[in-house]
Amino acid sequence: MDWLARYDELIVFLLDLLALEEGRRSLVTPYLYYGLPVLAALILVLLIVVSVKITASRKGRGAPEVILPHEEEPVPEEKVVPPAAEAPPPSMIDRMRAGLAKTRGNFVSRLDDLLRGGDGIDDDLWEELEEILIGADIGMKTSLDLRQALQKRSAQGEIRGPAALRRVLMEEIETRLRCCEVPLDLGAASPFVLMVIGVNGVGKTTTIGKLAWQLAHNEGKKVLLGACDTFRAAAAEQLGIWAERAGAGIVSHGPGADPAGVAFDTVKAALARQADVVILDTAGRLHTKVNLMEEVKKIRRVVDREIPGAPHETLLVLDATLGQNSLIQARLFKEAVDVSGLVLTKLDGTARGGMIIAVGGELGIPVRYVGIGEKVNDLRPFDPHSFVQALFENP
């Protein structure tokens, strides 16, 4: 056979290579002849065993060459979470719904339990409905007014079941909230002067900070703040922090300075710097209540002298967590000063948000903004329709 002849030739070649004497050559020849294939077979088996072992050990440890250090692990595109600051803000209605969660629990959930009772629309139901409305801080007067409006529409055949009652109640609440709706047009004057008043701790400075930020960032307005709360030691500093955050200017004198003097300098500076909006922060507490009202009146006079018609808006800030007490405060301010708009703060932290319905219905002053948290975007222009939807809609 051909390959056998070639093998013989290979053996002869190897023996020649070893250059052995004739005697030794004949002795070695059989070992070489038969030993060479055995050696080759052994090497082959060894190679197979080694390669099987390497493969097994790689499987056990995983494939090291594709394991990356933790931070270099490839992350699929869709799993990359943007930093919180850049996350898109939740929709207005969702945020409002979350802010009204406590009020919904105290009011709408109780109402739904009552309507699920299924005993029909009778006197007991009207009694219980009124109780729920009063319990939600809607106030005696507005609660009775709502009950009577619903009873009238029921008598007219408009309310034939629980679903209709719920819908008509929503409509009646929205009507009361819309009673004095006049849009706040900050472009109506330049500079447009807003004066912010209210008792201490209700959220005046925070509201001003949020508003300044929104006007500057969302509308590109040039905003100037006036630190007219010279009574509380850290008030100007607090407003200064907000001014810096919002990119707004600020006029501030030392503690104990005349608040009307600060207001005067602020409007002068606003005219000189051609600011679009001026917002005046005021003290929430003075030595007496009479002082507080007199101070507010004095500031208004000074501002009006410099810019006739200013302040164009006097915003009274009310703390929603105070429920009906806020309504009492609002009446006192309304008697003393020409309040043109309301801001209801801290709706997120209270089950007493129903007070907004009483405020709208009883004071005849439009609610301009609501505060539903402490972040810059947590001040929202008040829209009666979306407010009622957010309150009544079950998430």
Ligand SMILES: Nc1nc2c(ncn2[C@@H]2O[C@H](COP(=O)(O)OP(=O)(O)OP(=O)(O)O)[C@@H](O)[C@H]2O)c(=O)[nH]1
């Ligand atoms: N949860 C919540 N907190 C708010 C809201 N608005 C204001 N606050 C908080 O209420 C507290 C008082 O706010 P300020 O803005 O200092 O109140 P102020 O009326 O200026 O108080 P004085 O300067 O003392 O008269 C702060 O801790 C605010 O963060 C809101 O809408 N929601």
Ligand SMILES: [Mg+2]
């Ligand atoms: Mg303040």
